[in-house]
Amino acid sequence: MAEYQRIEYRIGKDGKITETVISGSGPNCTLSTAGIEKALGAVESQEFLPEYYEGEEYLSTSETQSLSQQS
Numbered sequence: 001m002a003e004y005q006r007i008e009y010r011i012g013k014d015g016k017i018t019e020t021v022i023s024g025s026g027p028n029c030t031l032s033t034a035g036i037e038k039a040l041g042a043v044e045s046q047e048f049l050p051e052y053y054e055g056e057e058y059l060s061t062s063e064t065q066s067l068s069q070q071s
Contacts, residue, residue, distance in 0.1 A: 004023065005021055005022075005023050005024040005028070005029070005032050006021070006022040006023040006024075007019065007020070007021050007022070007032070007033060008020045008022055016044075017040055019033055019036075019037070020049075021033060021049070024051065025051045025052065025054045026052060026054065027052075029048075029049075029051075029052055030046075
């Protein structure tokens with residue numbers, strides 16, 4: 001059965017889009033948003049919520065990742 005995930009999008013006055021996966025954990029968060037991110041354009045930065053690191057298999061020493069993609 002597929003896991004339900006709530007994704008929130010905020011669009012600022014400057015056109016910047018902020019995406020937050022609220023009810024997901026682990027790499028499934030990034031997998032569920034990959035399609036729309038590709039359609040929206042370049043990802044400027046990415047910060048993972050603590051839920052991303054839940055469970056022993058997702059432990060990491062880095063909690064923030066910045067990405068730069070070319071169009």
